[in-house]
Structures are given as C-alpha cells and as structure tokens.
Amino acid sequence: MLTDNLINVTSEIGTLKRLLIHSPDGGIGKVVPSKFKEWLYDDTVHIAQMRREYNEYIKLLLYFLDPGKIEYINAFEEKQKDKAQPDCYKPGHPDYFNSDKVLDVQHLLYRVLQNNDVLRRRIIAAVCAWEGVSFATERKLDAIQDAAVLTNVLITGVLKSAEGNWGEFVFAPLPNLIFTRDIGIVINNHILLSNAATAARERESLLMKFISFYHLFEKDRGKVIEISESSDFFLLDEKEQQYYKTSVEGGDVMMIAPKHLLIGCSERTTPSAIDEIIHSVFRNSETGIEKISVIKIPKSRAIMHIDTVFTHVRKDTWVLFGKMSEQVTQAKNDQQYSYYLHFLDKEVPADYETAEILRFYKPLKDVYEASKNYRQDISYTIKGLEGLLRSISIEDYGVPEDEVKIIYSGNNVFPYDEREQWTDSCNLLALKDGVVVGYDRNDETFKGFQAKGFNIIRASELFKKFENKELTPAQVTNTLILLPSAELSRARGGAHCMSMPLLRAKI
Numbered sequence: 328m329l330t331d332n333l334i335n336v337t338s339e340i341g342t343l344k345r346l347l348i349h350s351p352d353g354g355i356g357k358v359v360p361s362k363f364k365e366w367l368y369d370d371t372v373h374i375a376q377m378r379r380e381y382n383e384y385i386k387l388l389l390y391f392l393d394p395g396k397i398e399y400i401n402a403f404e405e406k407q408k409d410k411a412q413p414d415c416y417k418p419g420h421p422d423y424f425n426s427d428k429v430l431d432v433q434h435l436l437y438r439v440l441q442n443n444d445v446l447r448r449r450i451i452a453a454v455c456a457w458e459g460v461s462f463a464t465e466r467k468l469d470a471i472q473d474a475a476v477l478t479n480v481l482i483t484g485v486l487k488s489a490e491g492n493w494g495e496f497v498f499a500p501l502p503n504l505i506f507t508r509d510i511g512i513v514i515n516n517h518i519l520l521s522n523a524a525t526a527a528r529e530r531e532s533l534l535m536k537f538i539s540f541y542h543l544f545e546k547d548r549g550k551v552i553e554i555s556e557s558s559d560f561f562l563l564d565e566k567e568q569q570y571y572k573t574s575v576e577g578g579d580v581m582m583i584a585p586k587h588l589l590i591g592c593s594e595r596t597t598p599s600a601i602d603e604i605i606h607s608v609f610r611n612s613e614t615g616i617e618k619i620s621v622i623k624i625p626k627s628r629a630i631m632h633i634d635t636v637f638t639h640v641r642k643d644t645w646v647l648f649g650k651m652s653e654q655v656t657q658a659k660n661d662q663q664y665s666y667y668l669h670f671l672d673k674e675v676p677a678d679y680e681t682a683e684i685l686r687f688y689k690p691l692k693d694v695y696e697a698s699k700n701y702r703q704d705i706s707y708t709i710k711g712l713e714g715l716l717r718s719i720s721i722e723d724y725g726v727p728e729d730e731v732k733i734i735y736s737g738n739n740v741f742p743y744d745e746r747e748q749w750t751d752s753c754n755l756l757a758l759k760d761g762v763v764v765g766y767d768r769n770d771e772t773f774k775g776f777q778a779k780g781f782n783i784i785r786a787s788e789l790f791k792k793f794e795n796k797e798l799t800p801a802q803v804t805n806t807l808i809l810l811p812s813a814e815l816s817r818a819r820g821g822a823h824c825m826s827m828p829l830l831r832a833k834i
Contacts, residue, residue: 334543334829336513337585337615339639341831342759343392347507348826349432350385350416351377354483354500355818366527367503370817375411377814381505382416384764384810384825385429387786390793391758391800393428400424419475430829432507433478435538441474443541450537454481457533458498468497481534503528506824508634509576509595510535513829514588515615517550518543519604524574524595543829552611554603575600578632578824583639584723585834588616591633592623609689616689620715623683624651629749634823636682637716637753641761641805642724642834644732644779645716646772648748649739651682652713682712724834734775743771750812751821760834761805764822766812773807782806 333345356374358366382404389396403415403422414422418433425434440447448469455465467486471477480486484498503509510531512519518539523532539551556573563571579591588608590601601621608616622633630636630648637647709715713733720726736752737743752769761781765772773783786808792798810822 334513334518335516336582336828336831337515338831338834339581339583340641340757340760341834343757343828343831345392345428345430345830346388346826346828347430347432347435348385348388349504349507350412350418351381351505352433352479352483352501353485355502355505357483357485357496357500358502362499366499367525367819368817369819372814372817374814377818378412378416380811380813380815381825382412383786384815384822385416386790387764387808387810388429388758389424389426390790393426394800396424396426396429419479432504432510432534432538433482435542436481436534437474437478439537439541440477446537446541447474447477450481450534451477453533453537454498454530457530460497464497481530498530499527501528501531502818503820504531505818506578506820507827508820508824509578509632511539511827512577512580512582513827514552514580514582514608517552517611517614519552519575519577519580519608520554521576522554522574522600524576524597528576550613552604552607552614554600554607556599571599572597573599573603575604576632577827578634578820580604581634581639583620583719586615586617587719587723588619589633590619590621592621593633594626594628594631596632605687609687618689619687621685621687622712622715623685629745631819632824635748635751635754635821637712638755638763638823639719639757640734640755640763641757643720643726643730644734644761645720646734646753646755646775647713647716647736648753649735649737649744652711652733684709684712684715732779734772734779737769737771738775740771747772750816751824754821754823755807756822756826758808759832762803762808763806764808764810766816766821767809768812768816776807780805783809785809786811 351374355372355377358368358371360371363369386400389400400415403413407413414420415424417423418431419437423434440450451465451468455468468477468480471480480497482501482504484496484500485494486497487494509528510521520536520539521532523529540548544551554573554575560568560571574595574597576595579593579596581589583589590596590604592598592601605619608614608619624630624633624636636651637645640646709718716733717731720731721728735744737747747769750768751766752772755763755765757763767785776783782805784806789808793800
C-alpha cells in the first residue's frame with residue numbers, strides 16, 4: 328500500500344519520483360496480422376529487440392529515480408549478455424530488481440494475488456466472467472497456486488504447459504499494457520481510473536481497478552475516481568448507446584498544473600465521460616482542481632489522445648504538432664453545462680487542423696448545489712491550442728509572455744511534421760523540468776529542440792557519462808534524452824504513453 332506522500336502529482340514536469348510501467352510481456356509477441364485492428368496494432372514487433380529497447384528505458388528511469396539499483400542491473404546485464412531480457416528485468420522472476428520507485432503493473436498484481444486468497448479467487452472470477460470463458464477454464468486458473476504464474480496468465484492470456492512451454496490461449500493478450508499512461512491518471516493525491524474505449528483494453532482497466540482498490544489506495548478508497556455508464560444505459564437503443572458511450576483513457580488527461588486539469592475529447596475519450604469527470608472532480612473538494620480545460624481533437628488513429636499532439640517540456644516550453652495550432656473554434660456564449668454534449672457532438676474535420684477548446688471553473692459550493700452547472704470561460708486571449716499552451720505557461724507558471732517557447736514536430740516542415748508525429752515526436756516524458764525522454768528517430772524535431780537551447784543525447788551515451796563520473800542525473804538540465812525505438816515505436820506510443828507518474832515533486 329502506498330500513502331499520500333507516495334502518490335501525488337501536481338504537474339507534468341515536476342521531478343519524477345515514482346511511476347508505474349509495464350515491461351513488454353509475452354502477449355505482445357503473440358500479435359498476428361489478422362488481429363491488428365482489434366488489438367490496436369499496425370505491425371508485428373520483434374519482441375526480443377523491443378525488450379532490449381525497453382530495458383534501456385527502465386535503466387534510464389532507475390538512474391534518475393532509484394540509482395541504488397543500477398549496480399544490481401549492471402551485474403545481471405554483464406552475466407546474461409545473451410538474453411534479450413536479463414532476469415533482473417522480468418517482473419515475475421525471483422531476481423527482479425523490485426524497485427519501490429519504478430513499479431511494474433505485473434509486480435503489483437502479483438503482490439495483490441499473493442497476499443489474499445479470497446481476493447485471488449475474486450480476481451479470477453471477475454476476469455473469467457469478463458472474458459466469457461468456460462467454468463472449466465476458471466477451475467484451471469483457480470488451481471494455480473503460484474501467484475507469479477497466475478499473474479502472467481492474467482496479463483499474457485497464455486496458460487503454459489506443465490513443462491513451462493507454449494500451452495494455450497485462455498484469453499486474448501494485452502499488448503497495449505506497456506502504455507500504462509492510459510489505465511489511470513493521478514490527480515493530486517487521487518487517481519482517475521480509465522474506462523477503456525476498446526474491448527482490447529478492457530481487461531487492463533479491470534486489473535488496474537483491483538490494483539488501485541487493494542494496493543495503491545487500500546486504506547483510502549475514497550480517493551479512487553471511477554467513470555462508468557449511467558445505471559440505465561442498458562435501456563438505450565444501439566444508436567443512443569453509441570452517442571452516450573462513456574470511455575476515458577489516461578492519454579487524454581493531463582494534470583497540467585496545480586489546480587488545472589486538461590481533458591481531451593478524442594477517438595478514445597467521449598463527451599459522456601468528460602461530463603462525468605467534470606462533475607466528479609469538481610464535486611470532490613479534496614481533488615484540489617479549480618479549472619478544467621477541454622480540448623476536442625479529430626477522431627483519428629494518428630492522434631488518438633491529446634498526448635500524441637503535445638506534451639509539456641519545461642515551464643516555458645512545449646512540443647506540439649503544428650497542424651493542430653492554427654484553426655480553433657471557441658464557444659461563443661456562456662451556455663449552460665447541460666448543453667456541453669451538444670458542443671462536443673459536432674464533428675471536427677479529420678484534417679488535423681482544427682481543435683475546439685472549452686474551459687470550466689469550479690463554482691462556489693452554494694452555486695454548485697443550486698444549479699449543478701459550471702461557468703464557462705470565454706477567453707478571447709486563447710486563440711487556439713497553441714494559445715492554450717502559452718496561457719498555461721503564463722497564468723499557471725508565471726512565465727513572461729515573450730519567453731514561452733513552442734517546439735514543433737518535424738520542425739513544422741512537411742512531410743517531417745506528420746511523419747515524426749506518427750512516431751511520437753510530441754509524446755515525451757519529463758523526468759524533471761526541462762529534461763525529457765523521447766525516441767531516437769525524429770531528427771527534424773531534434774533540430775527544433777537544439778534551436779531552443781536543448782542538448783540532445785542518446786540514453787546509452789548518457790549511461791557512459793554517469794558510469795565515468797562525468798555527469799550525475801542531478802546535473803542533467805535542458806536535455807532531450809533519446810531511447811532506441813526501432814521496435815518500441817511500432818506499438819504506437821512514446822515515453823509519455825509508457826508511464827503513469829505516481830509521484831512528482833511540486834513545482
């Protein structure tokens with residue numbers, strides 16, 4: 328169980344202290360072309376190489392968050408050079424590095440299953456019911472006494488033979504679980520659980536619910552915010568259900584500044600979910616949120632969440648897909664909250680050149696109780712998405728207007744802007760203010776960073792500097808750190824997607 332001082336996020340750029348990740352598991356290696364669309368992949372991946380790349384990501388995180396584990400990791404890498412994934416990187420292995428700062432979903436689920444036999448049966452029953460498998464399969468799983476083996480089955484979907492070889496699929500794999508950003512988002516000292524938009528990710532949401540209620544927030548479950556359809560949703564006809572579907576994924580929610588939340592309305596996050604989030608967050612005074620900005624982007628595979636369009640780099644600096652910054656339609660009057668769905672129901676052309684922005688402020692308690700409506704901010708100073716980002720730097724972080732910097736995907740030059748946005752040039756994870764992690768393949772975007780005074784360095788080169796005592800993580804400033812990405816980028820998510828921050832230092 329983690330407590331308040333171990334789970335608290337007030338920004339996207341405060342020094343990262345603890346996060347949740349998931350190493351590529353065997354399920355990713357089971358993705359086949361016939362299931363690409365359903366399982367949300369565009370290509371098969373070479374799982375061994377993907378693991379090597381991800382190991383670098385883990386090692387980088389440990390250098391900055393838990394450097395005491397580095398000697399242990401290095402020793403295993405030296406001893407097991409022939410392995411794509413040395414035993415120290417395997418969450419279910421006895422030699423796993425087991426950091427309390429770089430946490431793996433698989434390891435947390437293992438701990439939940441290991442500590443409570445009644446809960447273990449509940450999880451098995453819930454997953455089997457959700458997946459619609461036979462009672463015979465449920466009994467097979469219930470017979471597994473080794474919590475590590477059971478955890479692996481619940482995540483990969485594969486029940487191995489007694490000899491430990493390939494056995495049988497009992498569930499579909501969860502190849503998108505490496506993108507832990509999408510299964511939840513920490514809002515100050517609360518967590519908003521995702522409600523997956525697609526069937527391929529629903530089991531992720533279910534497992535994260537158990538981890539949140541029975542581990543992360545076991546002693547304070549009131550800090551877990553759940554979003555779901557209304558109780559009478561089943562009474563709606565098929566067309567109405569499509570309209571009122573409630574789904575939200577963490578890539579569309581950013582704790583962008585203390586008291587300020589951003590929510591994207593996208594391919595994966597629906598208006599109904601946003602309605603419910605606004606009500607839930609504002610109704611709960613302990614969340615600390617006073618304003619919520621909502622951004623509607625086109626429903627497109629290329630820009631599935633708002634964190635594929637922009638991320639925060641430093642108080643005064645953002646990286647942005649330039650085609651989303653030019654044309655913005657703003658709300659024209661102080662319409663009531665109950666009309667919010669109509670605002671969002673308008674289709675945004677899928678030409679990547681339009682976004683809609685709306686802002687809500689938390690009302691006084693008596694106003695809320697009287698009307699259940701929220702005042703909308705009609706700000707003529709916010710001309711578009713770029714204007715919104717600039718306003719956050721200015722209003723929330725006190726940056727002088729003339730010092731705000733925007734770095735563009737592909738340096739805002741066609742076709743590099745679109746090519747590099749596709750390979751996650753805008754999807755960066757901040758280790759601290761001004762130090763971010765991205766992929767090594769977006770060369771034109773790097774030019775934009777260099778023009779704004781940032782250093783560019785590969786993770787492997789940075790490790791050498793650390794090992795040679797030329798540099799310490801604390802001394803790294805204004806830097807874009809590059810991860811190898813030949814296989815990781817095929818999964819359609821960057822460093823921001825591959826992280827769920829649990830604790831950041833306050834700005």
